[in-house]
Amino acid sequence: MYSAVLVDRRVAEGKRLVTALDDAGLNIRAAFWYFNPEREHWKLVLSFPMVDQERHLRAIERVRDVLFALDPPIRSFKLPDILVQTSESRLVKAIGDHYRTAPSALEDLEVDPFRSGDLQLGGAYIYRAAA
DSSP, X not given: OOXXXXXXXXXXXXXXXXXXXXXXXXXXXXXXXXXXXXXXXXEEXXXXXXXXXXXXXXXXXXXXXXXXXXXXXXXXXXXXXXEEOOTTSHHHHHHHHHOOOOTTOOOOEEEOOEEETTEEEOOEEEEEEOO
């Protein structure tokens, strides 16, 4: 059952990271927090063309570089709290099948727990879900 609360500081700092990643030219297509009910933990999910075109490691390195360059630094989450996913991942597709934003939008959309196929999402907080 969905019981964990995503704190305001994480929401604000997640949005700040997405803005910084956009400014770095990464063209973020999907950005959202999702609650994994099995692990009882929030993860910030990011999807952008580099992930589809190159290996995940390079994409994670770019996210890390931007994250570590932020001033003031983000304190409410760390790199292990971020999942870099392809546009074809089940998680990105599940959000995109149910919610859409404009490609450059930064929304504040809270989503209750839902099921998409065999994937159970314990809730989400969407900044962006663009095609």
